Amino acid sequence: MGRVSDARERLLEAMLELIWTGSYGRTSVDHICERAGVKKGSFYYYFESKSALALAALDHGWAEYRVELDGFFSDEVAPLERILNCFRDSRREQEARREEHGRVLGCPIHSLGAEVATTDAPLRERLEEILAEFLGYYESAILDGQARGEIIAGDPGFLARMVFAFSEGLLLHARMKNDLAPLDDFEPGALFLLSGRTRPATCDPPAAALSL
Amino acid sequence: MGRVSDARERLLEAMLELIWTGSYGRTSVDHICERAGVKKGSFYYYFESKSALALAALDHGWAEYRVELDGFFSDEVAPLERILNCFRDSRREQEARREEHGRVLGCPIHSLGAEVATTDAPLRERLEEILAEFLGYYESAILDGQARGEIIAGDPGFLARMVFAFSEGLLLHARMKNDLAPLDDFEPGALFLLSGRTRPATCDPPAAALSL
Numbered sequence: 001m002g003r004v005s006d007a008r009e010r011l012l013e014a015m016l017e018l019i020w021t022g023s024y025g026r027t028s029v030d031h032i033c034e035r036a037g038v039k040k041g042s043f044y045y046y047f048e049s050k051s052a053l054a055l056a057a058l059d060h061g062w063a064e065y066r067v068e069l070d071g072f073f074s075d076e077v078a079p080l081e082r083i084l085n086c087f088r089d090s091r092r093e094q095e096a097r098r099e100e101h102g103r104v105l106g107c108p109i110h111s112l113g114a115e116v117a118t119t120d121a122p123l124r125e126r127l128e129e130i131l132a133e134f135l136g137y138y139e140s141a142i143l144d145g146q147a148r149g150e151i152i153a154g155d156p157g158f159l160a161r162m163v164f165a166f167s168e169g170l171l172l173h174a175r176m177k178n179d180l181a182p183l184d185d186f187e188p189g190a191l192f193l194l195s196g197r198t199r200p201a202t203c204d205p206p207a208a209a210l211s212l
Numbered sequence: 213m214g215r216v217s218d219a220r221e222r223l224l225e226a227m228l229e230l231i232w233t234g235s236y237g238r239t240s241v242d243h244i245c246e247r248a249g250v251k252k253g254s255f256y257y258y259f260e261s262k263s264a265l266a267l268a269a270l271d272h273g274w275a276e277y278r279v280e281l282d283g284f285f286s287d288e289v290a291p292l293e294r295i296l297n298c299f300r301d302s303r304r305e306q307e308a309r310r311e312e313h314g315r316v317l318g319c320p321i322h323s324l325g326a327e328v329a330t331t332d333a334p335l336r337e338r339l340e341e342i343l344a345e346f347l348g349y350y351e352s353a354i355l356d357g358q359a360r361g362e363i364i365a366g367d368p369g370f371l372a373r374m375v376f377a378f379s380e381g382l383l384l385h386a387r388m389k390n391d392l393a394p395l396d397d398f399e400p401g402a403l404f405l406l407s408g409r410t411r412p413a414t415c416d417p418p419a420a421a422l423s424l
Contacts, residue, residue, distance in 0.1 A: 023327045025237015103330050113388035114326035115235045118315050128389050154411040161394070162401045162412075165381025166374060172384065173377060176325035177340050182373070189374045198408045199366040200374075 008046045010036040015050075015057040020108040021101055024054060024115050051120055054112070058123070061108070062130050073137045079145030080194060083138060087167055087186045094171075094180060106175025109134075110168050135164050142194065152196035163190055220258045222248040227262075227269040232320040233313055236266060236327050263332055266324070270335070273320070274342050285349045291357030292406060295350060299379055299398045306383075306392060318387025321346075322380050347376050354406065364408035375402055 014036035018027040029050055033040050047053040072086040090107075097105045105111075113127045138160035145151030151159070166189055173182040192200040226248035230239040241262055245252050259265040284298040302319075309317045317323075325339045350372035357363030363371070378401055385394040404412040 022331050023235075023237055025235055025327065026331055101330075105330065106326070110384055110388070111326040114318070114323040114384055115237065117387045117390065118313075118317065119234050119238055124388065124390065131385065131388060152411050158397060158400070158412055161385075161397050162378060162404075165385060165394070165397070166378045167381070168384060169377025169379070169381035172322055172326055172380060173343065173373075175329045176322070176336065176343060178329065178336065182377070185370065185373050185377070188370070189377075192374075193405070196410045198410060199364045200370055 007036070007038045007042050009060075011038055011043060011046060011053060012057045012060045014038075015053050016061050016108065019054065019057075019112050020097075020105050021103070024050075024112055051123060054116075054120075055122055055126055058109075058112070058126055058130070062133075066133070069134075069137050073141055075144070078150065079141045079148060080150055080191070082141040083163065083190060083194075084187055086137070087183075087190070090167075090171070091180070091183045091186075094174065094183065098180065104174045104178050104180055107168060107171040110172060111175065114172075135160055138164050145194065151194045159194060163193055166190070166193070219248070219250045219254050221272075223250055223255060223258060223265060224269045224272045226250075227265050228273050228320065231266065231269075231324050232309075232317050233315070236262075236324055263335060266328075266332075267334055267338055270321075270324070270338055270342070274345075278345070281346075281349050285353055287356070290362065291353045291360060292362055292403070294353040295375065295402060295406070296399055298349070299395075299402070302379075302383070303392070303395045303398075306386065306395065310392065316386045316390050316392055319380060319383040322384060323387065326384075347372055350376050357406065363406045371406060375405055378402070378405070 011032060014032050015027070018031060018035060027050070029040065029043055032038075032050070032053065033043050043053075047056065068089065069086065072089060073082045077085065094104055094106075097103075109127060109130055113124070113131075117124045117127070139156050142151055142156040142159050142163075146153060146156060167186055170182045170186055170189075174180055188201045191197070223244060226244050227239070230243060230247060239262070241252065241255055244250075244262070244265065245255050255265075259268065280301065281298065284301065285294045289297065306316055306318075309315075321339060321342055325336070325343075329336045329339070351368050354363055354368040354371050354375075358365060358368060379398055382394045382398055386392055400413045403409070
C-alpha cells in the first residue's frame, strides 16, 4: 500500500498479468503503468524498456513458482505423484484464471516463448534456462521413480522431455481452444507413458467396467 | 510478375512469413506492405485490417498445407509411417527455414495461437478449427493402424491428441531453444506411444547395440 518500493513489484506483477491474459506485443508501457498504478516516469526509473521489465518479471514469476515446484517435487511425495500433483495444480490455476478472466490462459512461459523467441534474444535465453530448470524437476522425479520401480526403465531425460512436451502441448491447446478439456488428457497420458502400460488407462477393461 | 491480382497473394504470403519469423504483434501494416511490395492503399482495398489479412493468410496457408497432408496421410502409406513422414517433413521444413533465417521457427499455427488466443476471437476460432482438422489426420491414421494391428488398442482420439500435443510441445521447445534437437525426440516418442512397447526405443538393447 503506497510504499515507494512497491512500484517496482507492481510493475512486475502487471507485466506478468498482461502477458498471460493478452500478449507481450499488445502490452504497451502505458498499459503496464495504468495496470500497476505507476507513473510513466517511475517506470523508466526502474526499467529501461518493456523488454527489461519482461525479463525481470519472468525472473520474479519463476522464483515464486519455484517455491511451489519445490513443494510438489518434495522427496516425501511418491515420484509419479509429484508430476501428477504439479499438473493438477496447473489445472486448478487454469480454472481459477478462467473464473477471473473468462478465458483459459495456458502456460505463460510458453506463450511468451512462442511469441518472442525469434525477436528478443535476452528473453528467449532466459526462457530457455527456465525450461531446463522445469525439466530438471521432471527428470529427478522420474529417476527416483525408476529407482523405486514405479516408473519404467529408459533414459530419464528422454522420458522427462516427452512428458513435459506433452503437458505443454495440452496447455497450448487449452489456450487455443479456450477450453479446459485438453488438460484432462494429462493424467491418463502421463500414467500411460511412465508406468509401462501397453495401452492407455482410459481404455483398460477395469476403467470400462467402472463406467457400466 | 506484376499482375494486379498478385497483390492479394503477395500480402497473404508476406503476412504468413512475418508471423512465422517474428510475431503477429510486431508485424505492422507498413511492414506487411513493404515485404509484399504493395502500396498501403492497395492493402485496404483487399483487407479491412491486419486481423482480416491474418485470417485470410491462415486459410491460404492451411489450404496449401492440407494438400501436403493429404499426401503424407494417403491410404497407400502404412499408418504409422504417415504420422512419422508428416513430422519428418516438418523437420525438413524447420531445417530449411533455419538455413534461410538463421532461426528455428517452430509451428506457425501454434505460435500464432499462443499469441492471439486471448485477444482475437475470429483468429482463435479459425485456429481451433484447423487444430481439429489436423488432429483428424492423426486419428484416421491411428484407426487404420489399429485395424492392421500396427498400433496399440485404445481410444484413437486420445492417442491422436497425445501424439499431437507431444509433437507441438517439441516444436514449441525447438522455437524457444532455437535448436532442432527437441525434434529428434518425436520419432522414438511416437513409436513408443503408439506401438505398445514397454520402454522407449532409445533405450532398447538393439538400439544400444547399434551404437557400440
